[in-house]
Amino acid sequence: MKITLYYFKIPFWRAEVTRLSLYISDIPFNDHRIEGDEYDEFKKTGKLPNGKIAPFKQLPVLEVDGKIFAQTGAIARYCGKLSGLYPKDDDYKSALIDQIIEAAQDINFLVTLSGRDKDPEKKKLEREILTTRHLPKWFQYLENLNNQNDQSVFFVGKYLTIADLAIWRLLGWLTSGLLDGVPMNILEPYERLKKLREEIYNHPKVNEWMMKTYGKII
Ligand SMILES: N[C@@H](CCC(=O)N[C@@H](CS)C(=O)NCC(=O)O)C(=O)O
Structure with missing residues (x-):
C-alpha cells in the first residue's frame, strides 16, 4: 500500500x-x-x-x-x-472519537472566523470574544468529556486514539502565541487537558517525530 x-x-x-x-x-x-x-x-x-x-x-x-x-x-x-488508533469494530467507541474530531473542527472554525476581519480593532474584539467566551466554553466541554473517561488520561478507553492526537495538536496551535489575542496560558484552568498534552508530549514516538521533522519540540 x-x-x-x-x-x-x-x-x-x-x-x-x-x-x-x-x-x-x-x-x-x-x-x-x-x-x-x-x-x-x-x-x-x-x-x-x-x-x-x-x-x-x-x-x-x-x-x-x-x-x-x-x-x-x-x-x-x-x-x-x-x-490501530481508531476502532474497526466498535461503533460506540468510534462515535466517541468522532465527536472529539468534530469538536476540533468546530473550534477551528471559531478561531478562523475570529481572525478574518481586516480592521485591526474589530479583529481584536473578535479575538477577545473568542478567548473569554468561546474557547473557555469549548475547553470545558472537552475537559468534561475527558474527565468522564476513568480508564486513562485519554478521551476514549485505555489507549491513545486519533481524538487525542487531534486535540493535542489543536491545543498546541491555540497556546502557541501565534494567534493574535490568544494568550499562551489559556489552558491553565483545565487539568485534564493539560495532563493529556503532557502524556502525548512524553510519548517517545511523538518526541522522535518532532525532533526528526521540526528539530525541536513544538
Ligand atoms: N473541511 C476541511 C477543511 C480543510 C481546510 O480548511 N483546509 C485549509 C487548510 S487548513 C485549506 O486547504 N485552505 C486552502 C483554501 O481553502 O484555499 C477538512 O476538514 O479537511
Missing part, C-alpha cells in the same frame, strides 16, 4: 493527526508538503502534485495507491484504522 499525505508545510492538527498516527505505528507514508511552485499551482487550480484535483480544493488530501480523498476526519479515521 502506497500512502501519500498532501498538506502545507506546517505542523497543523489537520495533518499532524494523520502523520502522527501513521508514524507512531511505523506505517510508511510520503509526507508531501506543498510549497513553492506546487503551492502556487494548488492555490490557483486545486491541482495536486500528482496531477489530480483536490475534491474541495482544500488540504489535507490522502492518496492511497493512486486514489485520493479529502477531509481531515475521513483521512484521520482511515489512517487511524490502519494504525
Whole structure:
C-alpha cells in the first residue's frame, strides 16, 4: 500500500493527526508538503502534485495507491484504522472519537472566523470574544468529556486514539502565541487537558517525530 499525505508545510492538527498516527505505528507514508511552485499551482487550480484535483480544493488530501480523498476526519479515521488508533469494530467507541474530531473542527472554525476581519480593532474584539467566551466554553466541554473517561488520561478507553492526537495538536496551535489575542496560558484552568498534552508530549514516538521533522519540540 502506497500512502501519500498532501498538506502545507506546517505542523497543523489537520495533518499532524494523520502523520502522527501513521508514524507512531511505523506505517510508511510520503509526507508531501506543498510549497513553492506546487503551492502556487494548488492555490490557483486545486491541482495536486500528482496531477489530480483536490475534491474541495482544500488540504489535507490522502492518496492511497493512486486514489485520493479529502477531509481531515475521513483521512484521520482511515489512517487511524490502519494504525490501530481508531476502532474497526466498535461503533460506540468510534462515535466517541468522532465527536472529539468534530469538536476540533468546530473550534477551528471559531478561531478562523475570529481572525478574518481586516480592521485591526474589530479583529481584536473578535479575538477577545473568542478567548473569554468561546474557547473557555469549548475547553470545558472537552475537559468534561475527558474527565468522564476513568480508564486513562485519554478521551476514549485505555489507549491513545486519533481524538487525542487531534486535540493535542489543536491545543498546541491555540497556546502557541501565534494567534493574535490568544494568550499562551489559556489552558491553565483545565487539568485534564493539560495532563493529556503532557502524556502525548512524553510519548517517545511523538518526541522522535518532532525532533526528526521540526528539530525541536513544538
Ligand atoms: N473541511 C476541511 C477543511 C480543510 C481546510 O480548511 N483546509 C485549509 C487548510 S487548513 C485549506 O486547504 N485552505 C486552502 C483554501 O481553502 O484555499 C477538512 O476538514 O479537511
